[in-house]
Amino acid sequence: MASIADPQFEPLKNDLLLRVARGQKAERPPCWVMRQAGRYLPEYHEAKGQNDFFECCRSPEIASTLTLQPIDRYEGLIDAAIIFSDILVIPQAMGMEVVMVPEKGPHFPNPLSSPEDEQYREVMERECDVKESLDYVYKAITMTRRKLKGRVPLYGFCGAPFTLMCYMVEGGGSKMFRHAKTWIFKYAVEAKKLLQKIAVLCVEYLAQQVVAGAQIVQVFDSWAGELSPTSFKEVALPYLVYICDNLPARLRELGQEVVPMVVFAKGAWYALDDLCKTKYDVIGLDWLHEPKEAYAVAQKHGKVLQGNADPGILYGGHEATTKVVEEMVEGFGGGKQGWIANLGHGITPFVKPDDLKFFFQEIHRLSGLRQERHTPSKADVEAAEQRMHTRNILQGDW
Numbered sequence: 001m002a003s004i005a006d007p008q009f010e011p012l013k014n015d016l017l018l019r020v021a022r023g024q025k026a027e028r029p030p031c032w033v034m035r036q037a038g039r040y041l042p043e044y045h046e047a048k049g050q051n052d053f054f055e056c057c058r059s060p061e062i063a064s065t066l067t068l069q070p071i072d073r074y075e076g077l078i079d080a081a082i083i084f085s086d087i088l089v090i091p092q093a094m095g096m097e098v099v100m101v102p103e104k105g106p107h108f109p110n111p112l113s114s115p116e117d118e119q120y121r122e123v124m125e126r127e128c129d130v131k132e133s134l135d136y137v138y139k140a141i142t143m144t145r146r147k148l149k150g151r152v153p154l155y156g157f158c159g160a161p162f163t164l165m166c167y168m169v170e171g172g173g174s175k176m177f178r179h180a181k182t183w184i185f186k187y188a189v190e191a192k193k194l195l196q197k198i199a200v201l202c203v204e205y206l207a208q209q210v211v212a213g214a215q216i217v218q219v220f221d222s223w224a225g226e227l228s229p230t231s232f233k234e235v236a237l238p239y240l241v242y243i244c245d246n247l248p249a250r251l252r253e254l255g256q257e258v259v260p261m262v263v264f265a266k267g268a269w270y271a272l273d274d275l276c277k278t279k280y281d282v283i284g285l286d287w288l289h290e291p292k293e294a295y296a297v298a299q300k301h302g303k304v305l306q307g308n309a310d311p312g313i314l315y316g317g318h319e320a321t322t323k324v325v326e327e328m329v330e331g332f333g334g335g336k337q338g339w340i341a342n343l344g345h346g347i348t349p350f351v352k353p354d355d356l357k358f359f360f361q362e363i364h365r366l367s368g369l370r371q372e373r374h375t376p377s378k379a380d381v382e383a384a385e386q387r388m389h390t391r392n393i394l395q396g397d398w
């Protein structure tokens with residue numbers, strides 16, 4: 001049973017984002033933002049109350065309520081919901097303890113210290129059934145689809161193997177990545193075994209999210225930018241590729257429609273061309289990319305882009321927001337094809353909800369002003385390729 005036209009859910013009334021994700025032309029660019037259900041919203045704090053962060057993730061009622069908050073607030077301006085959850089539920093399903101420390105972020109009391117570590121052996125040997133252990137996520141997705149009543153499509157997501165491994169060995173966020181670098185350079189064989197194990201779980205986890213009702217899926221490689229281009233090709237890209245190569249077949253096996261797949265490798269600007277050569281339908285961009293340059297590269301490969309305003313512009317007032325939206329609309333081909341408008345990373349705390357509203361309004365207004373679809377000329381494509389080539393040489397990847 002295919003979830004997109006699933007009789008248990010109301011038909012989708014706004015399928016703009018799914019059409020664009022599949023490469024079709026559209027009347028305007030769809031928009032949403034990463035972390036749109038979060039701490040900048042007063043209603044988030046109200047609904048979360050005293051509940052622990054992971055308790056909220058485990059409660060389908062709370063998770064679906066939080067997911068719908070930005071959809072209600074920005075009704076008519078926003079074109080997708082993303083399930084309220086966290087990338088760290090996979091390490092939890094693998095048997096690791098993770099707590100969310102308020103104001104600080106995630107914390108693993110017992111990170112994986114080395115391949116000799118008892119816990120590494122346990123994590124590697126333990127049978128991990130993500131269908132069973134992450135059942136609460138699928139329940140939250142199904143409940144959210146029902147509550148959405150077809151207003152907008154719902155994103156499912158997971159963390160990429162490299163980013164998840166970073167958390168599992170660092171024990172939380174990091175500035176130096178001392179442990180992650182020790183693993184990838186000193187314990188490369190064991191690190192790759194762990195990355196492969198996570199990649200297999202990601203495929204099943206995303207597939208089960210689609211069974212539950214997710215209509216598009218995104219893989220977050222939030223720490224990709226900590227890697228050199230060469231290391232990225234060794235420890236991040238192969239596992240991102242494993243996911244997009246295997247998910248469609250798994251979905252077919254489960255009798256599901258193949259949904260669009262999005263990859264977001266934050267900081268890996270040098271890998272745009274490589275990511276465009278994968279089976280992902282959409283490539284998420286952070287703000288290190290110039291829209292026009294990235295769009296020319298993506299168009300050459302027939303890929304759709306998602307992004308990429310610096311989330312910091314939302315602290316900068318209306319003029320700054322208008323300027324960055326203008327640059328995006330112009331650079332991403334006028335917004336009629338190949339672009340899902342978003343920030344270049346998650347929205348940050350202390351942003352005023354009305355400033356995000358203005359961002360959405362400007363995307364609608366400025367893309368509406370652009371009548372003509374702009375296709376990059378051959379000269380634009382060649383100039384962008386030359387710039388990428390020069391940047392790669394400067395970065396040492398040649």
Ligand SMILES: Cc1c2[nH]c(c1CCC(=O)O)Cc1[nH]c(c(CCC(=O)O)c1C)Cc1[nH]c(c(CCC(=O)O)c1C)Cc1[nH]c(c(C)c1CCC(=O)O)C2
Binds near residue numbers: 034082087088100103
């Ligand atoms: C790296 C990462 C994590 N989680 C996630 C990523 C990848 C995206 C990215 O790079 O930002 C993914 C994530 N986390 C959350 C969502 C929800 C859906 C949405 O986008 O609205 C999504 C898609 C909720 C959340 N995840 C978290 C919160 C804040 C929890 C709170 O204090 O209330 C929310 C709403 C906590 C979290 N979770 C994580 C960190 C580092 C933190 C603390 C820092 C922070 O809060 O920004 C791990």
